Amino acid sequence: MRAEQVRKTFDGHEVLRGISLSVTRGELVSIIGPSGCGKSTFLRCLNFLEIPDDGAVTIADVAIIRSGGRWTRADEDAAHRLRAHVGMVFQSFNLFPHRTVLDNVMLAPMRVKRLPAETARAEALALLDKVGLSAIAARYPDTLSGGQQQRAAIARALAMRPDVMLYDEPTSALDPELAEEVLSVMRALDEDGMTQIVVTHDMRFARAASDRVVFMEGGEIVEIDDPDILYVSPQDMRTRRFLRSVL
Amino acid sequence: MAVLLVTGLAGTALAAPLRWASDAEANVPFVFHDPADQSRLIGYEYEIAQAIARRLGRPTQFVQNDWDGLIPGLQRGLYDMVIDGIEITPEHEQGVAFSHPYYVTSERITVRRDQQGLDTLAALHGHVVGTLKDTTAERMLQADPSIHIRSYEEETNAYTDLKNGRLDAVLLDGTISLYYGAPDPELKLVGGPIGRISYGIAVATGNTALRDQVNGALDAMMRDGELHRILARWKLWTPEMAELTGDRGTPDIAPDAWRHYMEATAPRAGWQARLARYVGFLPLLLHGAVLTLVVSACAMVVAVALGLALALARRYGPRWLAMLATLYVEIVRGTPLLIQILFIFYALPGIGLRLSPFVAGVLALGMNYAAYEAENYRAGLQSVARGQIEAALALNMTHMQALRFVVVPQAVRMVIPIMTNDFISLLKDSSLVSVITLTELSQTYVRLSSTYYDYFGTGLLIGAAYLLLGLPFVRLARMAEARFATGQRRQGRTGHP
Numbered sequence: 245m246r247a248e249q250v251r252k253t254f255d256g257h258e259v260l261r262g263i264s265l266s267v268t269r270g271e272l273v274s275i276i277g278p279s280g281c282g283k284s285t286f287l288r289c290l291n292f293l294e295i296p297d298d299g300a301v302t303i304a305d306v307a308i309i310r311s312g313g314r315w316t317r318a319d320e321d322a323a324h325r326l327r328a329h330v331g332m333v334f335q336s337f338n339l340f341p342h343r344t345v346l347d348n349v350m351l352a353p354m355r356v357k358r359l360p361a362e363t364a365r366a367e368a369l370a371l372l373d374k375v376g377l378s379a380i381a382a383r384y385p386d387t388l389s390g391g392q393q394q395r396a397a398i399a400r401a402l403a404m405r406p407d408v409m410l411y412d413e414p415t416s417a418l419d420p421e422l423a424e425e426v427l428s429v430m431r432a433l434d435e436d437g438m439t440q441i442v443v444t445h446d447m448r449f450a451r452a453a454s455d456r457v458v459f460m461e462g463g464e465i466v467e468i469d470d471p472d473i474l475y476v477s478p479q480d481m482r483t484r485r486f487l488r489s490v491l
Numbered sequence: 492m493a494v495l496l497v498t499g500l501a502g503t504a505l506a507a508p509l510r511w512a513s514d515a516e517a518n519v520p521f522v523f524h525d526p527a528d529q530s531r532l533i534g535y536e537y538e539i540a541q542a543i544a545r546r547l548g549r550p551t552q553f554v555q556n557d558w559d560g561l562i563p564g565l566q567r568g569l570y571d572m573v574i575d576g577i578e579i580t581p582e583h584e585q586g587v588a589f590s591h592p593y594y595v596t597s598e599r600i601t602v603r604r605d606q607q608g609l610d611t612l613a614a615l616h617g618h619v620v621g622t623l624k625d626t627t628a629e630r631m632l633q634a635d636p637s638i639h640i641r642s643y644e645e646e647t648n649a650y651t652d653l654k655n656g657r658l659d660a661v662l663l664d665g666t667i668s669l670y671y672g673a674p675d676p677e678l679k680l681v682g683g684p685i686g687r688i689s690y691g692i693a694v695a696t697g698n699t700a701l702r703d704q705v706n707g708a709l710d711a712m713m714r715d716g717e718l719h720r721i722l723a724r725w726k727l728w729t730p731e732m733a734e735l736t737g738d739r740g741t742p743d744i745a746p747d748a749w750r751h752y753m754e755a756t757a758p759r760a761g762w763q764a765r766l767a768r769y770v771g772f773l774p775l776l777l778h779g780a781v782l783t784l785v786v787s788a789c790a791m792v793v794a795v796a797l798g799l800a801l802a803l804a805r806r807y808g809p810r811w812l813a814m815l816a817t818l819y820v821e822i823v824r825g826t827p828l829l830i831q832i833l834f835i836f837y838a839l840p841g842i843g844l845r846l847s848p849f850v851a852g853v854l855a856l857g858m859n860y861a862a863y864e865a866e867n868y869r870a871g872l873q874s875v876a877r878g879q880i881e882a883a884l885a886l887n888m889t890h891m892q893a894l895r896f897v898v899v900p901q902a903v904r905m906v907i908p909i910m911t912n913d914f915i916s917l918l919k920d921s922s923l924v925s926v927i928t929l930t931e932l933s934q935t936y937v938r939l940s941s942t943y944y945d946y947f948g949t950g951l952l953i954g955a956a957y958l959l960l961g962l963p964f965v966r967l968a969r970m971a972e973a974r975f976a977t978g979q980r981r982q983g984r985t986g987h988p
Contacts, residue, residue, distance in 0.1 A: 293885065327884065328887050339882075352886035355892055356888055356892065
């Protein structure tokens with residue numbers, strides 16, 4: 245996964261001021277920073293839920309280069325190809341409330357990849373087992389705890405067999421013990437060799453689980469480093485100030 | 492020879508039917524449903540139409556149409572001719588071509604039995620007088636500005652209001668007065684005949700071939716006495732007719748048609764007779780109810796499909812399409828349904844689009860309700876969180892797939908209770924299609940109540956029929972509401988006890 249010079253402006257306000265980041269296969273990278281620093285926007289630019297004004301994003305073999313201009317039909321098709329490699333998990337889970345947990349996981353493989361129902365069901369059950377939800381596969385999302393919902397959402401994203409997983413504050417809406425359920429799933433995926441990019445406020449998780457940590461502020465990447473180095477001896481004043489305020 | 496014979500026979504069998512129209516609802520003694528057997532049409536004009544067709548060697552095909560729609564329907568080519576006591580006046584002659592008059596009569600004044608002195612046109616000065624709209628009688632009354640004119644669509648309503656004291660007198664054609672005013676024990680005909688009116692058979696302007704054929708048949712009927720016989724049986728032979736036809740004979744013809752009608756409509760004593768009459772209404776009610784239900788159901792299908800398309804166009808379509816959809820919704824919501832129905836049925840043929848009454852009715856109702864459904868669905872779509880689409884896109888669905896599998900199903904759950912309510916009001920609004928010749932429940936009410944002069948009993952019957960039709964959907968709405976409010980939760984629990 246490689247992003248180069250990604251820029252995004254909302255109503256004349258420059259939210260992303262040219263961000264570049266490369267993540268290699270199997271890495272877990274956390275992005276931290278104060279609220280409004282642009283870290284969520286950057287994450288959403290990686291699968292084009294947000295369309296960058298300028299810059300390039302390459303994931304697996306799909307590259308999309310933007311240099312202003314209209315977002316065309318062809319661009320949308322390219323984004324569609326790119327999203328085939330990317331899974332995403334949202335802060336508010338966004339499970340489909342009209343479908344059971346199992347159907348949530350099966351839906352996209354059946355409709356997008358056109359897998360036969362039995363295959364999709366078998367794979368979905370295996371994934372639900374992996375995130376510890378096989379017992380409640382038949383339930384509807386609003387009967388689950390937040391932690392269960394977020395694990396179901398992870399299983400749903402994994403069902404499309406992505407190369408990269410994006411997490412947009414996956415535990416911010418959860419109590420600490422429920423958050424832990426989710427984080428342990430993410431650690432297990434890391435051990436399986438999944439490439440993961442996590443926007444988070446959980447400093448402990450970012451430090452303990454990440455291969456590298458990105459600190460953003462004011463729409464820029466201030467510092468990227470191994471967590472143990474970044475947390476112990478940040479190079480930049482702004483990183484130091486932020487870490488002191490949250491730790 | 493054999494071939495000739497066969498083709499000759501086929502020729503008669505396949506002679507194009509003479510399509511003639513009248514408003515058989517509450518139309519005694521012209522063309523109406525036999526009170527003794529509602530499935531049968533009778534009336535002196537019905538008999539004249541049959542006689543003309545017989546003389547022309549053509550089978551007949553009757554087309555029911557609302558009084559207001561008779562002339563437009565003729566111009567539209569829905570049928571070949573109209574017989575419905577249409578007065579030959581210069582105004583009417585602008586829109587259609589008339590045959591020779593087949594009946595001449597005059598206006599009569601009807602008052603309550605206890606009233607005195609209102610027996611001439613001059614005596615009506617300053618009084619409240621009822622009549623039918625667009626008639627010679629109405630124009631006579633307009634000549635005296637001091638008269639308060641109440642113009643009705645149905646003669647029965649005029650006579651009812653006279654009895655109720657809302658009117659001081661009713662001025663109407665001799666035919667109508669004889670059948671509606673005279674038999675009523677509370678009313679009486681007073682004074683002599685006023686003025687002179689002629690009824691003609693209307694054909695489309697320019698259809699001189701048919702007009703000449705009809706004239707030929709009428710003349711022959713006057714010469715050989717068939718017209719005299721028909722009118723006498725209905726007790727309608729008048730001195731004016733004798734003068735018109737030169738037929739001054741007084742053959743001994745019993746007014747059996749008139750008698751049959753009077754006996755069939757005589758107020759029934761006792762609840763058993765009344766009940767028997769209501770039971771006799773049931774086949775008609777059923778017929779009306781089925782039509783109401785079928786029209787409403789078909790219209791709802793149109794409304795749902797078109798409404799969904801409009802809502803999707805407004806919310807997700809390109810700008811020009813969204814604006815077009817908005818324009819549609821605003822125009823349809825901003826104009827009366829009645830106008831839309833009449834427009835689709837009568838105006839569209841002008842641009843080459845001829846629709847049957849059923850299709851026109853379904854389309855008009857469906858297209859009207861589509862505008863309201865579109866607004867419901869738009870609200871439903873808006874209520875589906877933005878995150879749902881994002882989640883679907885992130886799962887590599889296309890926009891279409893996201894709508895189809897994620898957004899629309901959720902929106903539908905939101906709007907089903909509202910839709911059920913809409914269907915119930917559609918069921919009631921479907922009564923408006925009666926203006927384009929469809930005899931559904933409301934029209935059945937008009938027909939029955941005015942035939943028997945019984946607005947109360949038949950009204951209760953029809954009301955009950957509507958309630959019975961709507962009740963299942965009221966239940967459905969409740970169930971849908973209950974199910975979608977808490978249903979998912981409950982279902983989840985049963986899945987995991």
